[in-house]
Amino acid sequence: MTEITQSKKAAALQATLELISEQGFHGTPMSQIAQRANIGVGTIYRYFSGKEDLINALYIDVKSRLAQYTLHNYLETRPVRESCMLLLRNIVDYFLEHPAELMFIEQYANSPLITAATREEGIRTFEPVNNLFKHAREANLLKDLPLEMLSTLAYGATISLVKLSLFGHNKLDSHMLDGGISAIWDAIKR
Amino acid sequence: MTEITQSKKAAALQATLELISEQGFHGTPMSQIAQRANIGVGTIYRYFSGKEDLINALYIDVKSRLAQYTLHNYLETRPVRESCMLLLRNIVDYFLEHPAELMFIEQYANSPLITAATREEGIRTFEPVNNLFKHAREANLLKDLPLEMLSTLAYGATISLVKLSLFGHNKLDSHMLDGGISAIWDAIKR
DNA sequence: GCTCAATGAATGAACGTTCATTCTATAAAT
DNA sequence: ATTTATAGAATGAACGTTCATTCATTGAGC
Numbered sequence: 001m002t003e004i005t006q007s008k009k010a011a012a013l014q015a016t017l018e019l020i021s022e023q024g025f026h027g028t029p030m031s032q033i034a035q036r037a038n039i040g041v042g043t044i045y046r047y048f049s050g051k052e053d054l055i056n057a058l059y060i061d062v063k064s065r066l067a068q069y070t071l072h073n074y075l076e077t078r079p080v081r082e083s084c085m086l087l088l089r090n091i092v093d094y095f096l097e098h099p100a101e102l103m104f105i106e107q108y109a110n111s112p113l114i115t116a117a118t119r120e121e122g123i124r125t126f127e128p129v130n131n132l133f134k135h136a137r138e139a140n141l142l143k144d145l146p147l148e149m150l151s152t153l154a155y156g157a158t159i160s161l162v163k164l165s166l167f168g169h170n171k172l173d174s175h176m177l178d179g180g181i182s183a184i185w186d187a188i189k190r
Numbered sequence: 191m192t193e194i195t196q197s198k199k200a201a202a203l204q205a206t207l208e209l210i211s212e213q214g215f216h217g218t219p220m221s222q223i224a225q226r227a228n229i230g231v232g233t234i235y236r237y238f239s240g241k242e243d244l245i246n247a248l249y250i251d252v253k254s255r256l257a258q259y260t261l262h263n264y265l266e267t268r269p270v271r272e273s274c275m276l277l278l279r280n281i282v283d284y285f286l287e288h289p290a291e292l293m294f295i296e297q298y299a300n301s302p303l304i305t306a307a308t309r310e311e312g313i314r315t316f317e318p319v320n321n322l323f324k325h326a327r328e329a330n331l332l333k334d335l336p337l338e339m340l341s342t343l344a345y346g347a348t349i350s351l352v353k354l355s356l357f358g359h360n361k362l363d364s365h366m367l368d369g370g371i372s373a374i375w376d377a378i379k380r
Numbered sequence: 381g382c383t384c385a386a387t388g389a390a391t392g393a394a395c396g397t398t399c400a401t402t403c404t405a406t407a408a409a410t
Numbered sequence: 411a412t413t414t415a416t417a418g419a420a421t422g423a424a425c426g427t428t429c430a431t432t433c434a435t436t437g438a439g440c
Contacts, residue, residue, distance in 0.1 A: 008420085022302065026216030030396060031422095039420040043400080051396070063242060107297065109359065114214070145369050149362070152354045153347045153373060160346020164339060165301065172339070179335050187377035198386085218428060223386095230387040231434080241430065 013058050021103035023066060025113055030184040034117065056118040059108060060125075067121040067125040069094045080136045087132060088181045090157050095162045102123050102162060143190050150188045157184045199237045201227040203248050211293035215245060215303055246308040247299060250315075252291050257315040259284045270326045271375065278323060278348050279369045285352045292352060333380055340378040347374045 013038035019028040030051060034041040048054040069092045074083060107115055114122075133151050136142050142150055163179045165172040172180070187190040192351060205226035209218040220241060224231040238244040260280045285292040300302055304312075323341050326332050330339055351370045355362040361371070 011195075016279075024214060024216060024301075026214055026395095029394075031394095034422095041396090042422065043399070043420055046419070071330055089341060101302070110293070111214075143369075145373065148358065149351070149354060149366075149370055152358075156350020156353075157343045157347040157374075157377065158349075160342045161339070163300070163346075164342045168338065168342075173220070176335070176339070179333075180245045180343060183333055183335065183340075183377045184347075186379075187322055187347065187373045189376075216429095219428075221428095224388090231430090232388065233386055235431070236385070 008037070008043055010038050011039060012044050012047060012054070013061055016054055016058050017062065017100050017104055020055065021056075021100040021107070023049075024107065025111075052113060053114055055108065056115055058104070059114055059118055060121055062123040064125045065093055066091070066101065066105070067129065070126075070129055074132075075113065080139050080141055081189070082131075083132055084136055085185055086153075087129060088154060088184060089178070090167075091121050091155075091158050092162050092177055092181065094166060095159070099166055102159070104168070106159070114172055141190055142188055154184050154188055198227070198229050198233055201229060202234050202237060202244070203251055206244055207290050207294055209289040210245065211297070212249075215241075215301075236371065245298065245303055246305060248294070249308055251305055252295055253312040254293065254315045256281070256284055256295070256317060260265060260316075260319050264322075270322075270329050270331055271379070273322055275328055275371050277319060277342060277377055278374060279368070281345075281348050282352050282355075282367055282371065285349070286355060289356055292349070292356070295328055296349070328378065331367050331380055332378055344374050344378055347377065 014032065015033045016028075019032055019036060030041055030058065033054075034044060037044075044054065060071060068085055070091050074090075076088060078086075103175060113120065133142075133147055136145055158181070161184075162173075165177065202223065209226060209261075213258055220234060220238075223230055223244075224234060234244065234300075238247060260277055264276060264279050264280075268276075287328075320341065323332075323337055327337055332365045347372070351367065351374070355367065
């Protein structure tokens with residue numbers, strides 16, 4: 001596969017992300033995706049077996065990019081609390097810079113269009129992040145609640161913080177975001 | 191409008207809720223909605239001007255039922271902290287009993303299908319709930335962060351708690367849910 | 381007999397997917 | 411160096427299906 005053909009595949013994924021995050025899966029025709037990507041409709045079917053395959057590939061793509069950025073600047077050697085808050089701040093920063101990714105992930109994380117296999121692969125990309133939570137628990141820094149619950153609470157609150165900044169009446173500055181993240185830490189800390 | 195026709199309108203809304211929460215707006219045909227509601231397709235158009243009107247009416251319907259139940263057992267005379275946690279617990283209980291409502295609200299709260307007017311009307315139904323947060327702030331019980339941010343954090347975390355119980359590997363018992371809500375209170379309390 | 385709620389067949393627009401064809405780039409032959 | 415052959419990437423018109431919406435018809439209540 002040459003670089004040019006790779007770029008067509010990538011263009012299809014990017015167009016799908018933009019359009020589906022605004023109009024939804026059933027609301028965006030393949031013809032529109034092709035138009036936005038500046039490629040022929042048929043070309044999409046060279047790289048993806050159909051519309052459902054396209055959205056599953058996009059899911060993996062977006063989720064792995066998020067997982068990678070979440071560990072941005074992370075150093076094993078820093079205190080656990082600091083690392084946890086950095087991690088949440090990275091999630092905030094990533095989604096503030098990539099709102100279409102946020103809308104897409106939020107809409108399709110629990111959708112029947114995403115296959116079980118795709119979902120599992122998406123979870124696997126987040127293992128390094130989960131390991132950090134395990135360290136925090138082992139250091140006795142977290143509440144006596146299931147680890148899954150603590151990470152879910154933190155993630156849910158973090159997403160709502162991003163949405164507030166993006167869609168609220170005025171976006172939040174960096175200091176305000178840190179205040180929110182600190183509040184989220186209070187929720188999970190022992 | 192007789193009781194029978196009222197029941198047809200309600201049946202249409204209920205069928206729309208069930209199907210759209212599973213299949214999405216563009217994924218559920220009007221014909222299927224009619225079939226599920228045991229009414230003719232044309233009948234829907236007697237009560238709603240079209241598919242978009244139908245989903246907007248449903249949005250108001252669901253949101254007002256949630257707002258009503260959120261104040262279940264609420265007494266002005268109780269301590270503010272207790273009231274706040276009751277309120278969050280009511281949201282949890284309501285959505286655990288009505289998962290289709292949860293999926294619907296989550297999918298369409300930020301959708302372009304919901305008009306600005308509908309959205310505003312939905313917000314208005316939650317005014318009594320927001321007033322409780324204002325009381326908590328005036329009593330100096332909350333963090334020095336914007337009120338909108340605190341309520342958003344609490345709501346986001348609460349929703350994620352419900353989702354964990356509904357879709358997690360094992361649902362959470364009442365005591366566990368209270369533990370989660372207590373953690374959420376820690377996030378917003380001073 | 382009149383009114384109006386209720387119906388679902390009919391309609392035309394829009395959809396996902398296919399595939400015969402064109403285009404492009406590299407290899408082989410001279 | 412030039413021509414020819416081959417492979418497979420790219421295309422979009424065409425197909426069959428599905429959809430939201432309409433409306434002529436039916437039937438229940440008064």
